[in-house]
Amino acid sequence: DTGVSQNPRHKITKRGQNVTFRCDPISEHNRLYWYRQTLGQGPEFLTYFQNEAQLEKSRLLSDRFSAERPKGSFSTLEIQRTEQGDSAMYLCASYPSGTENTGELFFGEGSRLTVL
């Protein structure tokens, strides 16, 4: 399967714990995006990378959140000291820069976080 892969698919944690999600984009895609989707809402942009550079961060990304893409391939999203309000689906998407006219993002199946 050459699609966007996210792990784990579901994480249940207690408030105050740290969690990390991983995203493996489609191999030739140099842009990678993280979105958060809460129940009844559309996905909200969190951050994006071009290769290993993090080019934009949303104000939704508090200082408890950190995202990395160290070698320009996979990315991790870490949430420290989780709160119940962090419960959501975290979506990763990738995009092949150089084909500006399409705009199609390729999404993974998401990582669902439940904070007890």
Added chain:
Amino acid sequence: AQTVTQSQPEMSVQEAETVTLSCTYDTSESDYYLFWYKQPPSRQMILVIRQEAYKQQNATENRFSVNFQKAAKSFSLKISDSQLGDAAMYFCAYRRGGATNKLIFGTGTLLAVQP
């Protein structure tokens, strides 16, 4: 700031019938793109159809077509000959022109298809 509004939280359609999902958006940009994405239960979001703002002709992809009214900032999706597999959450999304390719999504419309 750009916003996308989907005023229909849920819609239902009979198999083989036609349904239209509504979307309005607000922007002061002249260069932008609009999308409809489909999110089946527990599966990844996939692109249904795309419209470039500079194109007057409405986009069509098989049974899916859009009614793009630029002046009214309206972008509705029509699904013809609805099939059971069309049941999903549908999101309207906006992206301004430029390199970021950051999408702004509406709140979605949950489409049920009745056999």
